Amino acid sequence: MKQNEYLNIHPEVAEALAARKPLVALESTIIAHGMPYPQNVETALEVEEIVRKNGAIPATIAVLDGKLCVGLNREQLEMLGNSGGVWKVSLRDLPYVVSKHIAGATTVAATMRIAAMAGIRIFVTGGIGGVHRGAETSMDVSADLTEMAQTSVAVVSAGVKSILDIGLTLEYLETGGVPVVTFGQDEFPAFYSRNSGFASPLRLDSAAAIASMLKAKWEMGLSGSVLIANPIPASMEIPYAQMEVTIKEALEQAEKLNIRGKNLTPFLLKTIAGNTEGESLASNIALVKSNAALGATIAVSYHG
Numbered sequence: 001m002k003q004n005e006y007l008n009i010h011p012e013v014a015e016a017l018a019a020r021k022p023l024v025a026l027e028s029t030i031i032a033h034g035m036p037y038p039q040n041v042e043t044a045l046e047v048e049e050i051v052r053k054n055g056a057i058p059a060t061i062a063v064l065d066g067k068l069c070v071g072l073n074r075e076q077l078e079m080l081g082n083s084g085g086v087w088k089v090s091l092r093d094l095p096y097v098v099s100k101h102i103a104g105a106t107t108v109a110a111t112m113r114i115a116a117m118a119g120i121r122i123f124v125t126g127g128i129g130g131v132h133r134g135a136e137t138s139m140d141v142s143a144d145l146t147e148m149a150q151t152s153v154a155v156v157s158a159g160v161k162s163i164l165d166i167g168l169t170l171e172y173l174e175t176g177g178v179p180v181v182t183f184g185q186d187e188f189p190a191f192y193s194r195n196s197g198f199a200s201p202l203r204l205d206s207a208a209a210i211a212s213m214l215k216a217k218w219e220m221g222l223s224g225s226v227l228i229a230n231p232i233p234a235s236m237e238i239p240y241a242q243m244e245v246t247i248k249e250a251l252e253q254a255e256k257l258n259i260r261g262k263n264l265t266p267f268l269l270k271t272i273a274g275n276t277e278g279e280s281l282a283s284n285i286a287l288v289k290s291n292a293a294l295g296a297t298i299a300v301s302y303h304g
Helices: 011-018 029-034 039-053 074-081 091-099 108-118 143-150 166-175 207-219 240-256 261-275 279-303
Strands: 007-009 023-026 057-064 067-070 087-089 104-106 122-124 154-157 180-183 202-204 227-229
Touching (some): 007 011, 007 108, 011 023, 011 057, 023 039, 023 279, 029 039, 029 074, 029 087, 029 104, 039 057, 039 279, 067 091, 067 108, 091 108, 091 143, 104 108, 108 122, 122 279, 154 279, 166 180, 180 207, 202 207, 207 279, 261 279
Parallel strands (some): 007 067, 023 057, 023 122, 122 154, 180 202
Antiparallel strands (some): 057 067, 057 104
């Protein structure tokens, strides 16, 4: 691995990289912008512990003091979760945030790129960004999708965020040559819900089979990601039809308040959590933990 002068790799992560141990990258936007305090920090710590219990080393990624930090300590996690002014950093923001020494929480796209710089192949998140509803007029398409087309880091998520246009997102991923495989079922999941109404392009039923697919892709020289969709545990899902009503209400509120761009997703998640009396937050936490367990198991198998 060629060291990048802007990378600040935690000693535990550096040791794991040198020893070729399984590693799992984790994003930090979910800490700073995806959940309220203190659940955000508690969840981040619990997710890291789940990764460890399943045999891998966690590497939560953020931008701090002008460095791309790969692996965070408790104090850094606490700061991200309980401080104002933490930037939501996508790929386009990295040069600015680094050069200005601004504290930044990384999105899927930025986390993928930093993980790739460090040499980490498996990344766990809640749900990826995608094509927003109404994108035919707004052109609002997440950089997560373009990043997945070019960066060779697998993404484990509960599908795409259900606030998005799932059908168009799947079409966009196909255009980008990104394989989409759902773990253990034929239907593509919709974040809070196990079902979306869309068939999954691919299905695999074990972490070993997914790891084998990743090896085949990258050893053939096919760059880019694989989206591994892991349905939320059945006991914690919110039925798709029920969530659709809540999501449309939140989208209407955002439109009235003219909330767009990077502020839209945090606003929608917060509004949905309020409108569901915390049920969506509990589901969000459950799916992230489930994804962490699957991602760590895949990493172990990939490095085995």
